[in-house]
Amino acid sequence: MRVYKLLLDRNGNQNWWPAQTRDEVIIGAILTQSVSWSNVAKALASLAGQGLLTLKDIHSAAPETLATLIRPTLYYNQKALRLKGFADFIKAACGFDLDRLFAEDLSALRARLLALKGLGPETVDSILLYAGGLPVFVVDAYTKRLLSRLGHPVEKLDYHQLQAYLSQRVPRDVPLYNDFHAQIVHHCKDFCKKTPLCPGCPLSAVCSSSSP
DNA sequence: GTCCAGGGCCTAC
DNA sequence: GTAGGCCATGGA
Numbered sequence: 001m002r003v004y005k006l007l008l009d010r011n012g013n014q015n016w017w018p019a020q021t022r023d024e025v026i027i028g029a030i031l032t033q034s035v036s037w038s039n040v041a042k043a044l045a046s047l048a049g050q051g052l053l054t055l056k057d058i059h060s061a062a063p064e065t066l067a068t069l070i071r072p073t074l075y076y077n078q079k080a081l082r083l084k085g086f087a088d089f090i091k092a093a094c095g096f097d098l099d100r101l102f103a104e105d106l107s108a109l110r111a112r113l114l115a116l117k118g119l120g121p122e123t124v125d126s127i128l129l130y131a132g133g134l135p136v137f138v139v140d141a142y143t144k145r146l147l148s149r150l151g152h153p154v155e156k157l158d159y160h161q162l163q164a165y166l167s168q169r170v171p172r173d174v175p176l177y178n179d180f181h182a183q184i185v186h187h188c189k190d191f192c193k194k195t196p197l198c199p200g201c202p203l204s205a206v207c208s209s210s211s212p
Numbered sequence: 213g214t215c216c217a218g219g220g221c222c223t224a225c
Numbered sequence: 226g227t228a229g230g231c232c233a234t235g236g237a
Contacts, residue, residue, distance in 0.1 A: 033219040039235065040218090074217085075232045082220095120220050140218050185218060215237090222231080 001170065002206055003150065007183035010202045014182035017130040019044075022098050023054045025131040029123050030082050031073045043070040056096050059087035082118030089116055102132035110136070121159045129181070135172050138181045139163045142188040149192055150207055 018037070019025045024044065031040045046069040047053050052061055066080035073079060093112070094101040101109070106128070113124040121139075128136045139162045147154045147162075154162055170180060191201045201207065 029218095034217065034232095035219095035234075036217050036236085038217095042235095072234060074234050075219090076234080078220085078232060118220065122219065126218085138218090142218065181218095188218090217234105217236095220232095223229090225226105225228085 003146075003203060004170075004176075004180050004183060006202055006206065007187055008179070011183060011186055014179055014186055016178055016182035017126075021054070022131040026055065026086065026127050027053065027058070027083060029126040029130070030086065030118070031070055031079055033075075033079070033123060035072075035074045039072040039074065042072040046070070046072075055087040055090050058083050059091055059096075078118065085117055086119070098131070102128075102134060106134055106136070121163075125163075129174070129177055133174055135174050135177060137163055137166050137170065137177050139166065140181075140185075142184050142192065143181070146184055146188060146192050149198075150203070 017025045017028065018041075019028050027047070028040055028044060031043050044053065047066075050065070050069060052058055052066070052069065058066065061084075063077075063080045063084055066083055067076045070076045070079055070083075090096055090098075090101065110124060110128060113119055113127065114121065119127075125136045125138045128134045129138055139159055143166070144154055144157075144162060147165075152165075154165060157165060170176065187203070191198045191203070198204070198207075
């Protein structure tokens, strides 16, 4: 938590996710797989331009159309099918009523989403936290890298082990989970890059020696 | 020209 | 069970 306070002091509350609606959050979560947000923003703008920024619209759109619009997000053919698959699931599961969907038992819902093609743990947890407002800590490459830099023994942990590691150390609180992950991403874009040199890092006081 | 970015699936050993 | 290939753009 010391790390979070340092980041919050420096950067202020990040107010994630950068989207207007829950549908946009979900679409963005799928599109952002393995690409930077700037590419996703372009794709979202293209989808918006064609009136395809809701799951209902995507459900009725052709995969080829979607693929063309989301081309900047890499692997666009795969992602077009993933969006379609998710929209199909939402229709069948709750008739596009996300309130109903997110009211389900959390662990059961998480398992259902993970069973969908193209949705791995990071994407599912982003959707649950940022679209559903549910208490799930999102773990990503940045999180792992930062913890590792801070001296935490996380290199060999898989996704769920790392998530449990953090859940034991961070109070179970949705706004905190939301902003903590956003702070980590923000921080890593500036400082915690793959090359280990971090001059001016705001976490230098706690790096390689502390608890999150 | 080269590298890598907010994954996940599939296949081969 | 796990390493490695595949998907295939755009910015630094």
